[in-house]
Amino acid sequence: MISKIKYVVLIFLWVFVYACSADYDEAYIDSQIVVDGVLFPDEKPVIRLVQLADINDNVQLPVVDAIVSIYSNNQKYNLELSDKNIGEYSYEGTDLQISTGNYYSLEIEYFGNMIFAETIIPYPPENIELELYEYEDSLLVDTVSFINIEWDHSGDAYFYTILHCDSLNPLADNYCYYHINDEFPCYENYQFIDTAGLINENIYTVTVFSMTEEYAMYYYSYEPAGSDFGYSGNVENAYGIFTGLSSTSVVFQYFTDSLSIIGE
Incomplete structure (x- = not known):
């Protein structure tokens, strides 16, 4: 009986810890990750990721272990970490063209949490x-x-x-x-x-x-x-x-x- 009770308690604790850690990860990502991604026509895409203790904090820590991808015309392009000192990810290939009037989507995976964004490149004056x-x-x-x-x-x-x-x-x-x-x-x-x-x-x-x-x-x-x-x-x-x-x-x-x- 004691072993069964211990087993039930362990399961309960595991579920509780897992739930808390999941909530913590979600809140952690939502409150601290900052994305800086500005696309320019005919230039390679560059995305910078940092994390802050608080959104108004001046101390920025580079994010170096995220999975960063850009979607264009239903094609997925994976970016590589190009500067770990500032959390910069870039695409070095030539098949991803940044063009005016086109739509682009950003997808970031960080510790199981997903970050999304989309934009259009405005036409120049x-x-x-x-x-x-x-x-x-x-x-x-x-x-x-x-x-x-x-x-x-x-x-x-x-x-x-x-x-x-x-x-x-x-x-x-x-x-x-x-x-x-x-x-x-x-x-x-x-x-x-x-x-x-x-x-x-x-x-x-x-x-x-x-x-x-x-x-x-x-x-x-x-x-x-x-x-x-x-x-x-x-x-x-x-x-x-x-x-x-x-x-x-x-x-x-x-x-x-x-x-x-x-x-x-």
Whole structure:
């Protein structure tokens, strides 16, 4: 009788421990794994995985023992650990093409827990046009000028614009790289550049990025990711982001009274 009782107790304890460990694994994955996966057209896919003691913790531990796969057109592509120091997984083959307008799915297996996400690669902005405008400011008693940037786009996306200059003029150092719309990506297909910070005859590159709504909400949210009001990403059973990003650039030379388009 005693042996039977011990046997029943052992079974009960085993079931209890197994149930608790399963719940612990699920909560552990859901609260601590962070996925960073941004796909670019015509570039190899790279996924980074880290784990945190808390979602707001600054200490990131790389995840080096996960099984990471990307699905495209019903085909499965297994990624390999490429940098264990940062938990980076990449696909080194040439048969997985990242193309605009295509859908991709992410699958991660970590200690028996499954993490999922899917995204589409947005189309890049097209037919970018730049035009210099001037107007008289009656309050400043001065002429104010700005560059209007407009573009066409297919599909639904947000946009972010960056200006970069390439010049040997040391006076241009302070204006060589800055974001035009700092606060949040815009939904409209136009943007303005204040020419007050530009230097005559310098060559500049303006790049317009096309991004998904998930990218805009995750990287440009006013609230920290994982907080009560912050956006925690589009990854199921984990935090983080799996999304796409594309861009188009135009190179131009700036003059105080005109612009000269050099190329893309």
